[in-house]
Amino acid sequence: MFIVERFGLLEGFRIAHVMFAVMWMGLLWFFNVIQVPAYAEMEAGARNNAFDKLTWRALWWFRHAAWMTVASGFVMLAIGSSGDVNERVYTGDFFKSPRGGMLAAAIVLAIVMLYNVWMVIWPNQQIVIGNARAVAGGAEANPDAPVAARKAAMASRQNMIFSFTVLLAMVGQSGFFYGYEPASSGVRAVFYVIVLAFAAVMELNALGVFGAAVGKANTWMYDKHQNAIYFASGTIVFWVLFFEIFYGKLELLG
């Protein structure tokens, strides 16, 4: 079959990757933008029931979509690096190009996001939902539940912030970042330092290393979903301006 001979499995994995990514991002944004504000308005009995029946199910799809997104991404990299399937080869030189830089940045952030799903959000949500179930069954509330809820909420908001950069980079690398000329090694080094610093500082902040109290400057972006959206939108403007200022433009249409 032409399509299989020409593209091998790469394009099949691309479609699978985007579907897993849509599932993961869709649920991430649902939790942040709809579930959290809705639960804040619900009375305790209804909320505990929703945690038990709705959030529990959603979290299953959420955490499995997360690792499948990352796994399918790495399979694409492996297939595309072999160099014999099509022109899109992710070789060492690819990662020196502007689009390669953006893809690498997205991969770093996506791995941090996967860590947050499995090592922060999921364990803490198990405490929150376990508490909701216990209270619904007439038991005493677990005093650790509010702290667990805050930890899960901060990591979840941070993932929403990272998701803006990841989607800009994942979609933009083949959509428009390839329209920039390769930059000098100095600019590339600055780019990678900024990416790693952004990932590290934001992640440490989300883990509460600089404090987790509500209403502080370092937690402003986690305290309301609107704040997370404003902050995340700012990161998109930053990356686009960085490329505009530091990278030359190719005359693709000229």
Ligand code: HEM
């Ligand atoms: C939050 C996690 C992620 C999301 C939301 C995401 C999303 C996407 C989307 C929407 C595309 C399609 C781009 C297009 O065809 O225009 C894409 C492409 C791709 N993603 Fe991801 N991705 C994620 C994580 C990863 C990871 C961890 C890898 C690991 C290697 C990866 C590797 C790739 C590759 C190789 C492509 C194809 C690039 C090309 O056009 O040649 N992704 N991703």
